[in-house]
Amino acid sequence: MRAVPEExxxxxxxxxxxxxxxxxxxQALIRVAYGGVCGTDLHYWLHGAAGASILRHPMTLGHEVVGTVEEAAADGSGPAAGTPVAVHPATPGDDGRTRYPAERPNLSPRCTYLGSAAHDPHTEGAFSRLAVLETRMLRPLPEGLGLREAALAEPAGVAxxxxxxxxxxxxxxxxxxGCGPIGSLIIAAAARAGAARITAVDLHESALERARELGAEGTLHRPDAAEIAEVQADVVFESSGSWQGTDSALRGAARGGRVLMVGLLPPGQQPVDLSIAIARELELLGCFRFNDEIDEALAALADGSLRTGPIVSHVMDLDDAREAFETARRAEDSCKVLLRF
Incomplete structure (x- = not known):
């Protein structure tokens, strides 16, 4: 499943x-079972870019994949043939110049990600029936966790x-x-972490219904600035990836609160009222992908402590990939769309 730039x-x-x-x-040969259509996949298709990552030549999409080891690695590393696995799609990389915390390899400057145009040449994704992957990327599934359920491991790691x-x-x-797939998983993760009360904001009633099922006690449908300001949350997660959502996140935070910026904003200046952050002494924290949290995600999916019931809205065959992408772009009708390989 490739995205192809055109004239x-x-x-x-x-x-x-x-x-x-x-x-x-x-490297092992993996027979892919499921792949989740991510917002970045949609951005490459619809806009030719995901944030500052610009599609310059045809690229196989897909980084949210699970499958079974078809052929084990020749050097004996990694799981044996027949093992069901999830995939950690990142490969950290250092350029020898840029400083970053060693314990946070997601910030390494030459880090690559499956199905990403952040660098040129691009990193091919894994929306294919067979994929060659390094064994360090492979995570054997916990006992009792099926491949379909494990397909949420990568976005759950982000949350x-x-x-x-x-x-x-x-x-x-x-x-x-924002209560798309990532926002929905953040609600589930915040509930798992013991949040006293969770309020969810979205443009679509269907997303808010899902948020309530996952643990949100309060919901706001297309609120105005005054309604947002009344929330006064200790912690705000912005997962819409829009300047309007970022502005709402600042307004909805209590004085001295913390704002986590999870949604991927487009590059360039954003019309956000940052004076609010100064006057309220807000802490603004960026969130980019994940490190080893995919392991915690797999354990939480296996033991049921991370609720995910309504998040997978559609499962569609690879031959119907165009329809799957069209479905995933309609946020009012879908949440996480899985491709079945």
Whole structure:
């Protein structure tokens, strides 16, 4: 499943036969079972870019994938053939110049991600029936966790990373702006972390109904600035990826509160009233992907402590990929759309 740039700035989706790359000794052959359509996949298709990552040539999409080891790595590393696995899509990389905390490899400057155009050449994704992947990316599924359920491990890792950045949520008032797949998983993760009350904001009633099922006690449908300001949350998660959502996050935070910016904003200046952050002494924290939180996500999915019931809204075959992408872009009709390979 590839995104292909066209003349005039357009993009198209295509199913294509591609040749698998030669395998290194530390790589396994994975038969992909499910892949989640992510907002970044949609951005590459619709806009030719995800944030500052610009699609310059055809690229296989997909980083939220799970499957089974078809052939184990030749060097003996990693799981054996027949093992069901989730995939950690990141490969950290250092450029020798840029400073970043060593314990946060998600911030490394040459970090690559499956299905990402952040660097050129792009990093091919794994929306394919077979994929060659390094064994360090593979996470064997916990006992009793099926592949379909495990398909949420990668976005759940993003949510758990955001919640870990927020600090102790026990007894705290939480506000979540945007209740798509990531926002919904943040609600579930905040409830798991002991938040006293969770308020959810979205443009669609269907998303708010899902938020209530996942643990939100209060919901606001298209609120105005005054309604947002009344929330006064200790911790706010902005997961819409829009300047309007960011502005609402600042207004909905209590004085001295913390705002977690999870949604991927487009590059460039944003018309946000930052004077609010100064006057209220707000803490603004960026959240980018995750590190090892995918392991916690798999454990939480396996033991049921992370509620995910309504998040997967559609499961569609790879041959219907165009329809799956069209469905995923309609936020009022869908949440997480899975491709079945």
């Amino acid at each position: 005039g700035g357009g993009q198209r989706l295509e199913l294509a036969e591609i040749e698998l790359p030669p395998r290194r000794p530390d 758990l990373h955001a919640v870990s950045r927020a600090g102790d949520l026990r007894g705290r008032e939480v506000l979540v702006i």
